[in-house]
Amino acid sequence: MAVLTTVLCALTAAWALKLLHAVWWKPKMIEKKLREQGIHGYPYKVVYGNTREMTELAREKGSEPAEQPHDILPRINPLLHDLATTHKKSFVVWYGTTPRVTIMEPDLIKEILDNKSGDFPKPKTNSFTHLFVSGLASYNGDKWAKHRKIVNPAFHIDKLKHMMPAFVVCTDDMVSKWRKLVNFMGSSEVDMSVEFQNLTGDVISRAAFGNNFEEGRLISLLQKEQGRLFLQSQMNISFPLLSYLPTKVNKRMKHINREVGSLLTRIIKKREKFIRAGEHRDDLLGLLLKSNLNQVQESNNSEAGMSMQDVIEECKLFYFAGQETTANLLTWTMILLSMHPEWQERAREEVFRVFGNDHTPANYDDLNRLKIVNMILLEVLRLYPSTSLIRTTRKETKLGELCLPAGVQLSMPLHLVHRDKEQWGDDVMEFKPERFSDAMIKETKDKAAYYPFGWGPRVCVGQDFAMAESKLAMAKILHNFSFELSPNYTHAPFAAVTLQPRYGAPIVLHKLPGVTTTAAVS
Structure with a gap:
């Protein structure tokens, strides 16, 4: 009995020391090393880190009106804004026991994102994230390299270019619905945040799954719900044990994950049979499976390809990246063109100049002629990027003149870097698409000050897909309607999984004088 008591006491003491190391000694040692290198922030507090300061500042300042409409950081992250104002370039925020150092110098950002040796991997995903989406965007090392090689050809x-008909059909359906609303009353109020979620969901369903469009649409709806539940789960992210409890959110997320997995498994198996029979389709799934099969055959090794679960995760990523982020880009573009009607008119003049009165773009080459529309989309991505980039250190790592301890996350917040006066000038808070004219791009001090699709070897594989879809949608909208902000619109950007308008995006559409043609495939 005495021996058992001694063993239990020893185990308890060891557990207590390990806990003390995790919640106190290690964070305080990291904090000390960072301060010695000039990286400051709010002091670390046991277990909570700076989460209480985040909550208090959000309550105090999160609803304050901004001096300029596009100065959104004080609203979406008051703590980050406070620290950036005080410390300018590099500072630390504690998310529980995890230190997150903000990096704003373009040279250091480029060093992180260009790194090919694995010194700055993506942070490990938690169980909530895995239920929502993982795939290529969350992998590191050899697994990332294998998946990137297989996904690239798609x-x-x-x-x-072969997917453009799917883009056109979905966009024409949306525009046709709007025209019926506007023709009846002369104008109509539409919530763009809802409309573009539906549009991009339909586009990715048709472009990814082709003839399995209806099943793809069901997956889209389930993934949309999964995204909402994932956002709820993030409220408890500092308490990982909650992911194992049978809460209502957890059970529903796991159910959706199984249902989506089952739907995708059926679609994938059916498509694999077609490919083996020599029938191939140029949608995203078909291209992905063909590339996967080629990889296995060329290496004569099944391990060189992706498993069924790997393919499922990439399909789920198609939905998040292809639906959520593109919908946000289109939503913010409509809002900003409503705020800046002079640019709306310039874009519309370009669409009519390039395509005339009775034609809208129907192929990829058409879209490359829309220089002003492209400039507008790039400026929207500067001011309203969907998210930020985060990397981590697995061991003590050099970054420029800094020596970062293991276990430090590195945040490259697009909302801050895209608003750096040193890189963009004193008019950084203004909507000025001319920044992205060919002449102005050549004068940009450092291209790493702009990275809405990432940078370096991990640049987003779907950026051309997103830009083509967005250009097509905007061209067809501009060709058919003028628009303005509804009196019901409140400018309140907030950071959920991505940057979204908190109260939706009600826009009033007006019929263009003299335009009587319908948006049709040409």
Whole structure:
């Protein structure tokens, strides 16, 4: 009995020391090393880190009106804004026991994102994230390299051109619905945040799954719900044990994950049979499976390809990246063109100048002629990027003149870097698409000050897909309607999984004088 008591006491003491190391000694040692290098922030507090300061500042300042409409950081992250104002370039925020150092110098950002040796991997995903989406965007090392090699062919420009009919059909359906609303009353209020979620969901369903469009649409709806539940789960992210409890959110997320997995498994198995029979389709799934099969055959090794679960995760990523982020880009573009009608008119003049009164773009080459529309989309991505980039250190790592301890996350917040006066000038808070004219791009001090699709070897594989879809949608909208902000619109950007308008995006559409043609495939 005495021996058992001694063993239990020893185990308890060891557990207590390990806990003390995790919640106190290690964070305080990291904090000390960071301060010695000039990286400051709010002091670390046991277990909570700076989460209480985040909550208090959000309550105090999160609803304050901004001096300029596009100065959104004080609203979406008051703590980050406070620290950036005080410390300018590099500072630390504690998310529980995890230190997150903000990096704003373009040279250091480029060093992180260009790194090919694995010194700055993506942070490990938690169980909530895995239920929502993982895939290529969350992998590191050899697994990332294998998946990137297999996924790349599906997004080549020549393959993207074959998907344009799917883009056109979905966009024409949306525009046709709007025209009926506007023709009846002369104008109509529409919530763009809802409309573009539906549009991009339909586009990715048709472009990814082709003839399995209806099943793809069901997956889209389930993934949309999964995204909402994932956002709820993030409220408890500092308490990982909650992911194992049978809460209502957990049970529903796991059920959706199984249902989506089952739907995708049926679609994938059916498509694999077609491919083996020599029948191939140029949608994203078909291209992905063909590339996967080629990889296995060329290496004569099944391990060189992706498993069924790997393919499922990439399909789920198609939905998040292809639906959520593109919908946000289109939503913010409509809002900003409503705020800046002079640019709306310039874009519309370009669409009519390039395509005339009775034609809208129907192929990829058409879209490349829309220089002003492209400039507008790039400026919207500067001011309203969907998210930020995060990397981590697995061991003590050099970054420029810094020596970062293991276990430090590195945040490259697009909302801050895209608003750096040193890089963009004193008019950084203004909506000025001319920044992205060919002449101005050549004068940009450092291209790493702009990275809405990432940078370096991990640049987003779907950026051409997203830009083509967005250009097509905006061209067809501009060709058919003028628009303005509804009196019901409140400018309140907030950071959920991505940057979204908190109260939706009600826009009033007006019929263009003299335009009587319908948006049709040409």
